[in-house]
Amino acid sequence: MNDFISAILLGIVEGITEFLPISSTGHLLIAERWLGARSDLFNVAIQAGAILAVTFIYWRTLWSFVLNWRRPETRDYVAKLAVAFLITAVLGLIATKLGFKLPETITPIAWALIIGGVWMMAAEKLAGKHPERTAITWRVAILVGLAQMVAGIFPGTSRSASTIFVAMLAGTNNRAAATEFAFLVGIPTMYAATGYELLKTFSHGGAAGEDWAGLGVAFVVSTVVAFAAVKWLLGYIRSHRFTPFAIYRIVLGIALLLFLPAGG
Numbered sequence: 274m275n276d277f278i279s280a281i282l283l284g285i286v287e288g289i290t291e292f293l294p295i296s297s298t299g300h301l302l303i304a305e306r307w308l309g310a311r312s313d314l315f316n317v318a319i320q321a322g323a324i325l326a327v328t329f330i331y332w333r334t335l336w337s338f339v340l341n342w343r344r345p346e347t348r349d350y351v352a353k354l355a356v357a358f359l360i361t362a363v364l365g366l367i368a369t370k371l372g373f374k375l376p377e378t379i380t381p382i383a384w385a386l387i388i389g390g391v392w393m394m395a396a397e398k399l400a401g402k403h404p405e406r407t408a409i410t411w412r413v414a415i416l417v418g419l420a421q422m423v424a425g426i427f428p429g430t431s432r433s434a435s436t437i438f439v440a441m442l443a444g445t446n447n448r449a450a451a452t453e454f455a456f457l458v459g460i461p462t463m464y465a466a467t468g469y470e471l472l473k474t475f476s477h478g479g480a481a482g483e484d485w486a487g488l489g490v491a492f493v494v495s496t497v498v499a500f501a502a503v504k505w506l507l508g509y510i511r512s513h514r515f516t517p518f519a520i521y522r523i524v525l526g527i528a529l530l531l532f533l534p535a536g537g
Contacts, residue, residue, distance in 0.1 A: 276487055279308040284319055284491035288498025291323035292456065292506060294393065294434030294518045295525075299382040302428055303529070306379070314470040315488050321467035322495035327456050330503055334457070353414035357458045360418025362465060365425060373426065383529035385429025390522030396438040397515055400446035407450040413443045417458055429526075432459065434518075448510045456503070 286304050290297040301316055328335070341347040420435040436455035437448075445451045474483065 276309070276484060277490065280484070280487035280491040281494050282308055283311065283315075284322070284494030285498050287316075287319045287491070288323055288326070288495040288500075289502050291320060291495075291499055292327065292433050292459075292503050294389075294431050294437060294515060295522055296382070296386060296389070296424075296429045296431035296434070297323070298424075299386060299429035299431070302382060303379060312474075312483060314474045314483060315491065317463070317467050317470045318488055319491045319495040321463050322492040323499035324460055324463040326496045326499035327503055328460055329500060330507075331453075331457060331460075334453075335460075350409060353409050353411065354454070354458055354461075356411070357414045357418035357421070357454075358461045358465075360415060361421040361425075361458075361462050364419075364422040365466070368422070368426060379529050379533050381427070382429035383526040383533075385427050386522040386526035386529070389430055389434055390519040390526065393434060393438055393515055393519040393522070396442050400438075400441040403446055405447050406444055407447040408445065409440075409450070409454050410444050413440050413445050413454070416440070416443045417455060421458065421462060431522075437515075448515075449507070452507070452510060 283301065283304060286300050287297055290300045297320065298316075305311060338347055338351050342351075416439045417436045420439040421432055424430040424432040424435040433452075433455055436458065437451050440451035440454055441448070445454065
């Protein structure tokens with residue numbers, strides 16, 4: 274397939290799946306089997322495109338942090354965002370130094386999709402048994418940071434799913450509040466990951482071999498598609514549960530196990 278078209282399709286896949294709780298990394302690894310494998314920088318950069326979309330959506334919230342910095346509740350919330358980010362960053366660097374590599378086969382992704390789907394339904398049911406809470410506690414912040422790291426290690430887990438449902442189980446069982454915190458934590462996380470990959474690429478002389486035109490196109494496509502996907506999701510969760518996403522994950526995971534070769 275033409276590399277340009279392939280880049281557009283990968284940007285669309287990333288834009289749709291980055292913030293829906295269905296695993297963008299898992300879908301990209303699956304898509305790359307037919308569209309061609311891309312560099313780590315490409316994959317991280319188009320994820321940053323999706324994060325840019327969230328930055329646009331939440332710009333008022335981010336600006337309010339600056340305007341209301343003197344308020345104790347603002348400083349408390351920002352501090353919790355920072356702690357969640359730092360936990361992910363430190364553990365991510367440790368995993369990188371240890372030489373950890375994402376799996377390149379579909380089977381572990383399929384199982385992660387299935388297990389994650391079952392866990393999502395169970396987590397939302399358990400969270401719904403308690404009185405609604407919108408506050409973000411320190412326990413929520415710490416666990417969200419750990420959840421981001423787990424999602425980074427196991428493709429198919431989904432960063433948004435792991436962080437949202439960990440937050441809901443840890444006490445913030447209001448879907449909108451848990452989702453907002455999870456998405457806001459993702460902003461510095463993915464920008465930092467992109468910056469790290471850029472630094473690594475340039476320091477190792479890999480810039481010359483990168484398809485910068487394709488990366489740029491995929492970045493823009495991912496940003497536009499993610500903006501639409503997130504706006505839709507934020508409206509959807511106000512009155513709907515996450516169950517359809519969980520069912521989709523389970524069905525997709527089973528289909529991958531049935532129709533793809535073992536170990537493929």
